[in-house]
Amino acid sequence: MLHYVARRILLMIPTLFIISALVYVIIDLPPGDCVTSQIDELLARGDPDALHRADELRALYGLDHSLVYRYFHWVAGIFRWDFGLSCQDTVPVADLIGERIVLTMVMETATIAFIWIVSFVIGVYAATHQYQVGDYVASFIGFVGLAVPNFLLAIVLLYVGKVYFGLSIGGLMDPDFIDKPMSWAKFVSVSGHLIIPVVVIGTSGTAGMIRRLRANLLDELQKQYVVTGRAKGLPPLKLLIKYPLRHAINPFVADIGHLLPEVISGSVIVSVVLSLPTTGPMLLGALKTQDVNLAATFLLIVATLTVIGMLISDLLLAALDPRIRFGATSEK
Amino acid sequence: MTDTTPAAKPEAPRPPTPHYVNPAPWDPYVSERLTADQEKYYMAGQWKLMWWRFRRHRPAVVSAAFLLLIYFSTLISEWIAPYDLHTRHAKYIFAPPQSVHFFHDGSFRGPFVYALKMERDLDTLQRVYTEDTTKPQQIRFFCSGAKYDFWEMIEGTFHFVCPPDGGTLFIAGTDRLGRDMFSRIVYAARISLTIGVIGIALSFTLALVLGGLAGYYGGWVDSVVQRITEILKSFPHLPLWLALSAALPVTWSPLLIYFGITLILALLDWPSLGRAVRSKLLSLREEDYALAAQMMGAKPARIIGRHLLPGFMSHLIASATLSIPSMILAETALSFLGLGLRPPITSWGVLLNEATDINVVAVNWWLMLPVVPVILVILAYQFMGDGMRDAADPYA
Numbered sequence: 001m002l003h004y005v006a007r008r009i010l011l012m013i014p015t016l017f018i019i020s021a022l023v024y025v026i027i028d029l030p031p032g033d034c035v036t037s038q039i040d041e042l043l044a045r046g047d048p049d050a051l052h053r054a055d056e057l058r059a060l061y062g063l064d065h066s067l068v069y070r071y072f073h074w075v076a077g078i079f080r081w082d083f084g085l086s087c088q089d090t091v092p093v094a095d096l097i098g099e100r101i102v103l104t105m106v107m108e109t110a111t112i113a114f115i116w117i118v119s120f121v122i123g124v125y126a127a128t129h130q131y132q133v134g135d136y137v138a139s140f141i142g143f144v145g146l147a148v149p150n151f152l153l154a155i156v157l158l159y160v161g162k163v164y165f166g167l168s169i170g171g172l173m174d175p176d177f178i179d180k181p182m183s184w185a186k187f188v189s190v191s192g193h194l195i196i197p198v199v200v201i202g203t204s205g206t207a208g209m210i211r212r213l214r215a216n217l218l219d220e221l222q223k224q225y226v227v228t229g230r231a232k233g234l235p236p237l238k239l240l241i242k243y244p245l246r247h248a249i250n251p252f253v254a255d256i257g258h259l260l261p262e263v264i265s266g267s268v269i270v271s272v273v274l275s276l277p278t279t280g281p282m283l284l285g286a287l288k289t290q291d292v293n294l295a296a297t298f299l300l301i302v303a304t305l306t307v308i309g310m311l312i313s314d315l316l317l318a319a320l321d322p323r324i325r326f327g328a329t330s331e332k
Numbered sequence: 333m334t335d336t337t338p339a340a341k342p343e344a345p346r347p348p349t350p351h352y353v354n355p356a357p358w359d360p361y362v363s364e365r366l367t368a369d370q371e372k373y374y375m376a377g378q379w380k381l382m383w384w385r386f387r388r389h390r391p392a393v394v395s396a397a398f399l400l401l402i403y404f405s406t407l408i409s410e411w412i413a414p415y416d417l418h419t420r421h422a423k424y425i426f427a428p429p430q431s432v433h434f435f436h437d438g439s440f441r442g443p444f445v446y447a448l449k450m451e452r453d454l455d456t457l458q459r460v461y462t463e464d465t466t467k468p469q470q471i472r473f474f475c476s477g478a479k480y481d482f483w484e485m486i487e488g489t490f491h492f493v494c495p496p497d498g499g500t501l502f503i504a505g506t507d508r509l510g511r512d513m514f515s516r517i518v519y520a521a522r523i524s525l526t527i528g529v530i531g532i533a534l535s536f537t538l539a540l541v542l543g544g545l546a547g548y549y550g551g552w553v554d555s556v557v558q559r560i561t562e563i564l565k566s567f568p569h570l571p572l573w574l575a576l577s578a579a580l581p582v583t584w585s586p587l588l589i590y591f592g593i594t595l596i597l598a599l600l601d602w603p604s605l606g607r608a609v610r611s612k613l614l615s616l617r618e619e620d621y622a623l624a625a626q627m628m629g630a631k632p633a634r635i636i637g638r639h640l641l642p643g644f645m646s647h648l649i650a651s652a653t654l655s656i657p658s659m660i661l662a663e664t665a666l667s668f669l670g671l672g673l674r675p676p677i678t679s680w681g682v683l684l685n686e687a688t689d690i691n692v693v694a695v696n697w698w699l700m701l702p703v704v705p706v707i708l709v710i711l712a713y714q715f716m717g718d719g720m721r722d723a724a725d726p727y728a
Binding site: 149152 | 566567568569571572574575576578579580582583657661664668669670671684687697700703706707710711
C-alpha cells in the first residue's frame with residue numbers, strides 16, 4: 001500500500017512537469033506578448049515615449065529572454081513560492097490569486113458535497129421506488145440536468161432572479177465584506193451566495209450520478225442475498241443499508257475521478273457568467289491578455305488539485321472495497 | 333495421378349430395399365417450420381437487425397427525424413431565413429419579437445403582423461416598441477425578398493417567408509444592431525451543427541489510429557498512448573480549451589479559426605473513444621480468426637481494418653454519437669466566453685455572447701432565444717445516442 005502511494009506520488013511529478021511545460025508554451029504561442037496591448041494603448045493615447053517604455057516593461061517582466069529561459073525561471077521560482085509577476089498590475093501572482101484559489105476550492109468542495117448528498121438521496125429513493133411517480137420525476141430531472149448546459153442554466157437563473165425577484169445573484173459575498181478578514185458574518189454571507197453556483201455547477205454531475213447509483217442499486221436488489229435477508233425477516237431499511245447499498249456505493253467514490261475535472265470545468269464558466277471572485281474570470285482575462293505567468297500558474301494549480309483528487313479517490317476506493325488490492329499484482 | 337486403369341463402372345442400381353424410402357431430399361427444419369417473419373429475422377444481417385431494434389425505440393426515432401430535418405434545413409438556410417445574416421435595420425434596434433396574428437377586427441385575415449412603432453421613453457431613454465393595431469400587414473409566402481448568395485455562389489431572392497411589403501417580420505426580435513434574430517439563429521445552425529460532426533470525425537479518426545496502434549501492438553506504444561490518454565482525461569477540459577483557443581492567432585481568417593477550433597475540440601475528445609478501441613482490440617486480437625489472418629500473411633492494417641474493427645464498429649459509432657452534444661456545447665461555451673469563433677462567422681455560441689451582460693438581457697429577453705435550439709439539439713442527440721447504444725448489440 002505504502003509502496004503504491006509512493007509510486008503514485010512520484011509519477012505525479014513528471015506529469016505535472018509535462019503539463020506545466022505544455023501550458024506555458026501554448027499560452028506564449030500567439031504572436032505578441034502581454035506588453036503589446038499595453039503599449040498599443042499608450043501609443044493610441046499619444047504617449048511619446050511609449051516605445052521606450054515597452055523595452056522597460058519587457059525587461060521588468062523578463063520578456064527579453066527566450067521562452068525556455070522564462071519557463072525554467074518560472075519553475076524555479078515555484079519552489080520558492082514565487083510565481084512570477086503578473087502583467088496586468090505588476091503584482092506578484094501569488095498575491096493576486098491567494099484568496100481566489102481558496103474561494104474556488106471552497107466552492108468546488110461544496111459542489112462535490114452537494115452532488116454526493118443529493119444524488120445519494122435521490123438515487124436510493126428512485127431505486128427503491130422503481131416505476132413509481134418519484135422515480136419518474138427523478139429520472140426526468142436527471143435527464144434535463146444532463147441536457148441543459150450549466151452555463152445556460154446560470155444565465156437563465158440570473159435572468160429569473162433579476163427580473164422576477166429583483167436579486168443580483170452575482171458575486172460570492174455582500175459587497176461590504178470584500179477585502180475584509182474572515183468572520184462569522186462573512187462566512188454566512190459567502191455560504192448564502194454559494195448556493196446558486198453550487199446548484200448550477202452540480203446539476204449535470206448529479207444527474208449522471210443518480211442514473212448510475214439507481215442502476216447499480218437495482219442490480220443489487222435483484223440478487224439472492226436480498227431475498228434471503230427479506231425471508232429472514234430483516235427490517236427493509238436495515239437490509240438496504242447493510243448489504244446492497246454497500247456494493248452500490250462504489251461508483252460514488254470511484255467517480256470522483258470523472259467528477260473533479262467536470263466540476264472544475266463547470267466552475268470556470270459558471271463563475272465567469274455569475275462573475276464570482278474565483279479563478280474562472282481571472283484565468284479568462286489572463287488568457288486573453290497573454291499574461292503567461294498568471295494563466296500558467298492557475299492551470300498548474302488546477303492540474304495539481306486534479307491529480308491529488310484522483311489519488312485520494314483511488315485510495316478511498318481501496319479503503320472501501322476489500323476486493324481491490326494495490327501492489328499485490330504486477331502490472332501486465 | 334495418371335489415369336491408367338479404366339474408370340470404374342457406375343455402380344449397378346441396388347436392389348430396392350424392402351421398406352419405403354421417400355425420394356424427396358430431407359428438410360432439416362421439418363420439425364419446426366419457420367414462419368416468414370422468423371426466417372426474415374434469422375437471415376437478416378447485423379446492420380439490418382440493428383435498424384429493426386433502433387426502430388423500436390420511439391424517442392430515438394423521433395429525435396433522429398428531428399435531427400435529419402434540422403440538418404437538412406442548414407442546406408437551405410437562405411430560403412428559410414427571411415433576412416440576411418448581416419442586414420442591419422437601424423430603425424429597429426432591440427425590437428421585441430413580433431407576434432403573428434390571424435384575426436383582425438374579428439375577421440380572419442390569414443397570417444399577418446402589425447407594424448412596429450418605436451417611441452423613446454423620455455425618463456429611461458429606452459426604446460419602447462408598440463404594435464400599430466390599425467395596420468395589419470400580410471406576411472408573404474414563397475416570395476422574392478432580400479437578395480442573397482446561395483452558399484456564397486448563386487445569387488437569388490427566393491424565400492419561403494418574406495416580410496410584408498414595406499413592413500418588417502422579426503418573429504424573434506432584433507439585436508443591438510437591428511439584425512433579425514430568427515434569421516441569425518437559422519444561419520448559425522450551419523456552424524454550430526457542423527462543428528459537432530466535423531469535430532467528432534476528427535476525434536474518431538484519432539481514436540481509431542492511436543487506440544488501434546496501442547491495442548494491436550501493445551508494448552511501449554501502448555504505454556505511451558495510455559499515459560497520454562490518462563493525462564488528457566484527468567485534466568479539466570475547459571481551461572485547456574480556453575488556453576488552446578486563446579493561442580489561435582488573431583490574424584487567421586474566420587474559416588481557419590473554425591477549423592482550428594474543431595481541431596482543438598477533437599484533440600481533447602479522443603481519449604475516451606481511443607480507450608474503447610484499445611480495450612476491444614486487446615481482447616479481439618486473441619481470437620482465433622485474428623490468428624488465422626496473421627498466419628495467412630495479412631498485414632496489421634488489414635487485420636485491424638478488415639477483421640477486428642467490424643466487430644465493434646457499431647459500439648464505436650454509438651459512443652461517438654453520444655459525444656457529439658458535448659462538442660456542440662463546448663463550442664457554444666468557448667464562443668460564449670469570447671474565445672471561440674469570431675464574427676462574421678456566426679454560431680449559436682457567438683449569438684449568446686451578446687447575452688453575457690445580464691442588464692441587457694433583463695430588458696431584451698429575446699437575446700437568450702439561441703438557448704432553445706441548443707437545448708433541443710442536445711436532447712435529440714442524447715435520445716438518439718441512447719437508442720443507438722441499445723441497438724448496437726442486436727444479438728443481446
